[in-house]
Amino acid sequence: MSTSPALLELLAPGSWQNDAACRDADPELFFSNDDADRETALAMCAECPVRTECLEQALATRESYGIWGGTDEQERKRLLRRRRRAA
Numbered sequence: 822m823s824t825s826p827a828l829l830e831l832l833a834p835g836s837w838q839n840d841a842a843c844r845d846a847d848p849e850l851f852f853s854n855d856d857a858d859r860e861t862a863l864a865m866c867a868e869c870p871v872r873t874e875c876l877e878q879a880l881a882t883r884e885s886y887g888i889w890g891g892t893d894e895q896e897r898k899r900l901l902r903r904r905r906r907a908a
């Protein structure tokens with residue numbers, strides 16, 4: 822895994838990714854198994870102005886690995902389950 826959410830802007834210039842707090846961050850922080858790295862990534866997400874957009878994209882594309890929109894893999898699975906039940 823080598824692409825951070827912000828780096829996806831390369832695929833979609835001009836979109837919400839341009840405002841991502843992780844734009845210039847080390848992508849490995851978002852895909853690391855190290856707790857300290859993950860905490861650093863989550864702290865960045867907490868301050869990110871496009872957190873909602875990022876999370877919605879991760880849910881829509883069923884991102885199964887990494888920190889996206891302030892959530893980890895397990896949190897996204899729970900969110901998707903909750904939404905399915907509510908639908």
Ligand code: SF4
Pocket residue numbers: 826827841842843844851865866867869870871872873875876888889890891
């Ligand atoms: S919410 Fe987190 S992962 Fe998503 S763009 Fe912002 S800083 Fe990056």
